[in-house]
Amino acid sequence: MTDADVHALYTYFMKGVAPVDTPAPVTALPFPFSLRISMAFWNALYLHDVRFKDDPSKSAEWNRGAYLTTVLGHCDACHTPRNTLMAEDNDRAFGGAQLGAWYAPNISSDPVSGIGGWSDTEIVQYLKTGHVDGKNQAAGGMAEAVQNSLQFLSIDDLHAIATYLKSTHPIRSAGETVATFSMGSVGSSADAESGWRGLRGSESNQPLPSGAALYSGNCASCHGIHGEGSKALPGINAGVQAYPSLIHNTATGAGNPSNLIATILYGVDRKVGDNAVLMPAFGRGSYVSQLNDQEVADVSNYVLTTFGNAAVHVSAHDVAVARGGGPRPLLAIVQPYILPLIGAAVALIVLLAVAFGIARRRKAR
Known part of the structure; x- marks a missing residue:
């Protein structure tokens, strides 16, 4: 950073931020x-x-x-x-x-x-x-x-x-030949949409039977039955597409489905100026509809095959990994084994040193 920017930050923190007495979190690495x-x-x-x-x-x-x-x-x-x-x-x-x-x-x-x-x-x-x-x-x-x-x-x-x-x-x-935002709809949900309505009551404990039904019950009211999205109400976020189209969308057109899965699990919440954008989460603790791993996979695959990149497939395992925080880096995976490996290496060195010392003594004799 430039000296001017460092000085500006220092001045802001020292004079523009009120001091807060908060206990420091304990490091547990x-x-x-x-x-x-x-x-x-x-x-x-x-x-x-x-x-x-x-x-x-x-x-x-x-x-x-x-x-x-x-x-x-x-x-x-x-x-x-x-x-x-x-x-x-x-x-x-x-x-x-x-x-x-x-x-x-x-x-x-x-x-x-x-x-x-x-x-x-x-x-x-x-x-x-x-x-x-x-x-x-x-x-x-x-x-x-x-x-x-x-x-x-x-x-x-x-x-x-x-x-x-x-x-x-x-x-x-690797493997990408078409821009992710160029992916378009490969089908239409219009014919099936009306057939899913009313099949499950609000108190029903039976799961919805397919990704299409899950989309109809949880997504279509905002994103449209054709995945076209919906405009904001007049006078509210005027001219802004409050709920985006799922066609020509990098979340549905990408070769990596992580952001589609994470969006369903964790939702969207951002505020720019006076405009707030909110999509509810469908993961644990959802106040709308808590979907299990297979249901998230089913609705993801329906969205991908109908509106986005049909070559991508989501499994219940993929959703479970995302729900658990995402794929772990290799360094984090091997971490539990580092200390035992170091201990084993030290022990081996000690044993070799002892063996070398015994061999020298026998040779000297």
């Missing part, structure tokens, strides 16, 4: 993450302690966008995949990465897998509002970023970010 010294080895491998410098061959807008994106906004922290030791894989910068149950999508300049097919105006609109018709809508961590940060940036700064992102190295995700 497991071994070896509990050893602060272990960071010294990680830093030696991956920490590049170099301050940001403008590239004189680029425009002022590009340099401002690079600074906002990679320094202040650290967009790469979420959107860049990581290696085995959880360092950013800069060879695939902005190529998309799993973040718990959610997936931070590819935002490189690739026109198929990334945002190369987006106009600068669309990128600015998304960063400012969290929504672009026919493209995407912010949920999860991105909704937080829009609500708490990006919406407050100036239009010039948002255009600078768009300029920088459109210049990044294009990263093509």
Whole structure:
């Protein structure tokens, strides 16, 4: 960061934020993450302690966008995949990465897998509002970023970010040949819709029989029976598509269904200016309808095959993993075995040393 920005933050925290006396949470990291010294080895491998410098061959807008994106906004922290030791894989910068149950999508300049097919105006609109018709809508961590940060940036700064992102190295995700937001409806639910209504009473304890019925009962009233979405009421969020279309939507058109599953489980909640966007969660504790893993899988597959990428399939296991916080990184999976392995290695070294000492004594005799 620049000295001016560090000074501005310091002044804000010292003079603009009221002190709050809150007990510090107890750190309970497991071994070896509990050893602060272990960071010294990680830093030696991956920490590049170099301050940001403008590239004189680029425009002022590009340099401002690079600074906002990679320094202040650290967009790469979420959107860049990581290696085995959880360092950013800069060879695939902005190529998309799993973040718990959610997936931070590819935002490189690739026109198929990334945002190369987006106009600068669309990128600015998304960063400012969290929504672009026919493209995407912010949920999860991105909704937080829009609500708490990006919406407050100036239009010039948002255009600078768009300029920088459109210049990044294009990263093509494996197997993708059609832009995720170009995926269209492959069928129609109109004929079946009326047949599902009234089959289960509000007090019925019988599960709905299919993904189509689940969609009809839980989703169609907002997203439409054809997945076309619905406009806001007159005078409320005027001109904004309150419930987005499921056609031409990255959540339904992507090769990775994580965001579709997570949206169903955890819902959407963001506020931009005076406009609030809310989709209820259908996971545990839902105040609308608590769906089990198989039901979430069934409605996901119906949405994918009817409105999005029919080549993608969701299983009940996929939903269970998302409900549990998402896929675990390899480093977290092997963590319970690190201490026993270290103990075994130390014991082996001790045994070898003892054996070597005995051998030397026998040879000396």
